[in-house]
Amino acid sequence: MLRRTLTQVIRRMSSAANVEAAVAAPTAAPQAAPKKEKKAVKYELKVPKGTKDWADKDMVVREAIFDTLAKVFKRHGAVTIDTPVFELREILAGKYGEDSKLIYNLEDQGGELTSLRYDLTVPFARFVAQNGIQAIKRYHIAKVYRRDQPAMTKGRMREFYQCDFDVAGVYPTMIPDAECLAIAVEGLTSLGITNFTIKLNHRKILDGIFQVCGVKEEDVRKVSSAVDKLDKAPWADVKKEMCVEKGQPEEVADKIGEYVQHKGSVKDMLEWLEGDAALMANESAKTGIEEMRTALPFMESFGITNYLSFDMSLARGLDYYTGIIYEAVTEASAPPTEEQKAALKAAAEKDGKKKKKSKDDDDNSENVGVGSILAGGRYDNLVGMFANNSKKGNIPCVGVSFGVERLFSLIKSRPGLMEKVRPAATQVYVMSMGGGPEYTGFLAERMAVTHKLWEAGIEAEYMYKTKPKYPQQFTAAEKAGCPFAVILGQDEYPQGLVKIKELGLGEESDRGTDVKIEDLAQILKEKIANKTSSVGEVQKLLKDFTL
Template identity: 35%
Template sequence: MSVRKPQILKGFRDYTPDQMRLRLHVIGIFRQVFERHGFEPVDTPALEYLEILTGKAGENEKLMYHFHDQGDREVGLRYDLTVPLARYFAMHQQDSVLPFKRYHIAPVWRAEKPQRGRFREFWQCDADIVGSSSMLADAEAVSVLTDALDAVNLKRAVVSINHRRLLEAMARLAGVPESYAPTVFRAIDKLDKIGPDGVRRDLVATGVDEAAANRVVELVTRTGSNDELLDAAAADLEGIAGGSEAVTELRELAGYIDSLNVRPGSWKIDLSLARGIDYYTGPVFEARVDEPKVGSVAGAGRYDELVGTFLGRAVPATGMSLGLERILEVIQEFELVPLRASVADL
């Protein structure tokens, strides 16, 4: 008898019964939170036509698994659940009541370097609202996000909030050409990893003037209370295209968050938050955990132009995504969620 070596691909994992019980339990908790907020479940195929997944998410697309299938079609494994949602809504809009509130809990795949809390196959738990341009929808995304984290006793996470158009206006104020906006977003998105000096070097290396790079870093690293940061941004960006509107939307968003009774201290305005995905167009959110240092455990944002790439007209949308793997790491390390020793109910 020939013997084959038992092995698994790098960045992929088996799950033991203990691990699966915890995963399914946490997924069940998130599902209850989503449904309590009025979100309905959907599912989409793991494989999509390659053209569905490309031209929408910037850096993440470079990590996509894609190939020609037996019918010589170019296909790809989904790298997030948001682009498939945009395609789904375009195909099922006639059957969808607006605002369309859906949740989707499923695996995605990215060919990135495996490290703590980061794998090549991982699960996302998404809740999105399609068809509403109101900041109330964004506030609900923040509310769902914080409720989900609270439900698994992860109260140490803090949701940072910023606005893509605010960052664009700050870049213009600093003297950065508009065509460099994606470069600025990607550089700022690495601030926690490479620090202010690293962001400056990245910007200069991509062609941004050194004085402009210094000004960008100065603007986005400003600190203060939520009101102080928004007041300063309003003063700086008066007369800068898009700046005042972005500040107004953030003020409106903050008011709605308070009216939804989101736990005080669970969120803050952070002018350095960029989120590296290209399809974001408005408010962006990110929840981080620093102990243990797994980084971002959830991300979110408004993407008013993504659905329109399939329909040829603008359709507002916003939502949030919980990273199951990193959340489970924190839960296990601090024993945040009690779990039975077996599936048998003794």
Template identity: 30%
Template sequence: MNINYNDNKINLSIPDGTYDILGDEMRFREYVISQIRSVYERFGFMPQSTPIIEKACVFKGHHGEGEKLIFNLIDKNNTKLVLRYDLTVPLARIINMHPDIPMPYKRYQLSTSYRDDTVDKSHLREFTQCDADIVGTSNCASDAEIILMAYNVLKAINIEEFTLMLNHRLILRGMAYEVGITTEEQFTSFQCVLDNNLQDREKMSKNLCDNLRFIGIDKQSIDKVVYIIYSFSNNFFSQSIFQILDKIKTNFGHQSLIVKGVNEVEKIISLLPDEVLGKIHFNLGLARGANYYTGVIFEAVVNNMEMGSVLGGGRYDNLIKNVGNRHYPAVGFAIGLDRVLTVLNDLHAVELNKVFPSKLLVACENQNDFQKTFHLINRIRNYIDVDYYYNEYNTDILNYIKRNHYKCMLVICKNSTFKLINYSNDKSFVDKVVDILESITPFVSIESEDRL
């Protein structure tokens, strides 16, 4: 915020990567959130909320290179705090603090997170995540259910053309061992610079060389990594994911981590219906940035759009123990709401009549009739949503109607009759308004008019 000391007036602005949300945009946002929430509820998940600020020690050591993006604070008691970086680590804290929670614990949380990131179309500093997690079971059915729920969410919000990219941390670690990446420091750097976009092989090779040579990974090892990624990802072959997994086991049967990871992936995807399998690509370039993943990992990208993943997640069996002392396996995913909204706007994927609910606007030609009008509005509100136009009845009201997407306006005329003006194709709503008026004011004349 810049302060102009010459006239003592503040030049109002907000920080880069944050936003105000008004009117239509908020309606649209709330509609999408309601669709996401309905899927979570349908799968038996319970809502949860956590503070925006957390103690810094809770978030330390779980996000690899991402920790550089954490907003750090110090309160008046000199306690080190952070703005929450994600919603998964606070969940791990909750499990440790509340031993009475029955397991398995299926929870969702729709809240903002904060990262001091470089701001662009895909990266904000304040953003909303829609998390869903299952804690307390390592049953592969929980992994399958999380992937199935991610698929259902995208379908529920009218995103049809998308790809679910899948990998497994054990396969990734086994692949790293194959090329001489053996230390934890090397693997952390390796997973941070992998790229799930496999369209440009030369670019991937150069990126890995530029970033890994500083930690002792030579060009020959990097070339081998790139060869493995491009040879065993079914993005480039007509083979099914099952055939690709068989191919990996055939070529790396000597590597126990890879075999174990492949076996787990096979168990998970065997539970998924064909329509979900049709969206899945096995992608050895997928790593996910957080350190805490231990099993299957996945992301969803919208086809033919210059946008990062719109959701991602996986299994993290050690995070809860690392945050506290209790050991519970867990799996989950998060939707980036702001990215999803950008995609939906670009695709025009949501019908406006689903976003803006039917609502009646009431206006009065004679302002002296305000008291009678006010009582009438309160009676109508027992049946439907009603807004009252306080200003003088003139042509300015048309802008008000357009801005608020009203489908119907009731004008109380100077002769105490009613004029009902329809601005939409929703005749059923107009008929409903007429029925309500006739039931509460049976002897008043009602004139109808369409202005579509």
């Protein structure tokens, strides 16, 4: 609600001639002085850089994605929490290294220093530590903030959604880890995404491999980041980077190459790893391999092994994670091939619209796909940063984060989907039909009938006009994609009858059926139930338009 003071201003403005002077021209170019205005406050009507308004069909699809994922999380017994959008600056301090410069600070207006949250994981860890929580399965879908250079083409925004599921607590090896993978599969398939692969690896195995290959401890991080590029570059390039840029001896690089180019089913890869005596003699690698062996029957129980690829080149977040790591990719999320890039370029040139290159654009964006659509892993030391330095204080965690903004882009691009999405949920349009001098337009009557439908839980609308013409109402209903019309006929309504008519049938138009007003809600409820699924129109569409 607006406070009174707001309209003191409005009143002042609208009551006098200075209205013109105080409003901005919404369509004017940023710096162009609007013509009519004298003392114009010059600003453009827009949202801050890197943010956007969500509305219309996009909003509906996004809500369906969030609802679908929340339902999956709840199915697994998860609770949700909601933390403040800003945290005390000290809570975030020292958590993001170099990226700390991307944190949005709130102005120091006296009192505490605060910053907008950078992710949902640090607030989660703060919440767990602050409340002395020993065990929790929680999900959180909310906005986070980064003062990054926005690159809209890549979907990199300053305000964007994260969607995290995490399990905190001390449990036997790999039990919650396997459930996170099950949730990853369920989440994606629930969204109609089926052609994905979840790459798996284990940080302790990777650590062991680097040790066995003779990488010095201080070099592990940079070698690991080179390995992580194997999904985008051939081994020769990665090897070159290791030897030239990262100063590794060629024989070390070659040994690493023998390991990290391997991938396959969890079962096959485990046999291969367990057959490697050097690796099994390394304590770290052995622990990691044993953990994956423990997890295999769990993965089988959850029926997810077909989606998994145990990929020794996956190194993501190596410094961050302490155990299993994973990342899901789809064909659609892979970077474009050289041919695709050439085709895109040709199409753009044919288009004749040589888009002026803006500084804000990510120069490299055309070379990158949507990237991973989901990622996660085990991180056992984060809560400990906040808690007392006791065994009790440090609660181990494992989690999975859905790349909801990327998933939105993927889903939105499904051919035919967006045309079927309706912004509003209206199922019934209540209209009047009649003419001549006695015709009143039945406004109060349309309201009363619509009210009956609302009471029965049916989404219904009527035209906000006193005496609307029938074709006008019909067009509005069809435009809104309303499946049913209820028609109040000039002669029939006074006899207690209304007509139900199915819309959107084109040629085979439904002639309609007269029903008693008192039966209307019940009959419509059944018709709607037969027509649309109970899981929600849009959620059903996501499944129907499977990727």
